Amino acid sequence: MNKINLSYDTLWNISCKGDFEELKSSIYEEKNKDEHGRIRSNSGGWHSNDVSNNNNFQHIKNFIESCTKEVHKDLEIIDNLEFKIDDMWININNKSNFNHIHDHVALDIPAPKTRIIKSSILSGVFYVECPENSGNIAFYSSSKRKTLVDMNFLKNPGNNYFHDINTMTPKKGELYIWFSDLPHSVMPNKTDDDRISISFNMSLFPIQN
Ligand SMILES: [Fe+2]
Numbered sequence: 001m002n003k004i005n006l007s008y009d010t011l012w013n014i015s016c017k018g019d020f021e022e023l024k025s026s027i028y029e030e031k032n033k034d035e036h037g038r039i040r041s042n043s044g045g046w047h048s049n050d051v052s053n054n055n056n057f058q059h060i061k062n063f064i065e066s067c068t069k070e071v072h073k074d075l076e077i078i079d080n081l082e083f084k085i086d087d088m089w090i091n092i093n094n095k096s097n098f099n100h101i102h103d104h105v106a107l108d109i110p111a112p113k114t115r116i117i118k119s120s121i122l123s124g125v126f127y128v129e130c131p132e133n134s135g136n137i138a139f140y141s142s143s144k145r146k147t148l149v150d151m152n153f154l155k156n157p158g159n160n161y162f163h164d165i166n167t168m169t170p171k172k173g174e175l176y177i178w179f180s181d182l183p184h185s186v187m188p189n190k191t192d193d194d195r196i197s198i199s200f201n202m203s204l205f206p207i208q209n
Pocket of ligand 1 (some may be wrong): 041102103104201
């Protein structure tokens, strides 16, 4: 039998400069209003409800959507469709908080009538505050494969079939975008400071003229 090696995925990344103080104030204001938020992949920390239609977050939403034009071009998507954010939430991880391995495919977001595909296509994260040692983000080739490692089902978890883990150290002002089915996790925050990020899902919509 022949074996063909596949490179498993792509991560798009861009950095922007700024102190994001105004954005941070809006984030803490939102946290005060919605203390419980929602529980998703997070172990501890605060995960907000959807803020994609909240006026205080339109600036960052527009910035992310404008960055995605390059991904649209890379993927050779037809011209009358565009990527738009249809779910966006804030994550604040404090000491020892982390995010379990997950992907963004099966989220229970009601599909707007104009959306072309029901599930999101692209997902990503923008780092508002990311102190050193506050938690790397890890990307895996497949969550099922990670489960085999986690369950101790392997004689040698470091063998060539199971070493496809890419760990990134994000920095303040960085934006990462990936395909929504790419499994990822966030390592524990080892500091006493808040690690603040804004995550999102995007789908394709017809361009409105
Ligand atoms: Fe995620």
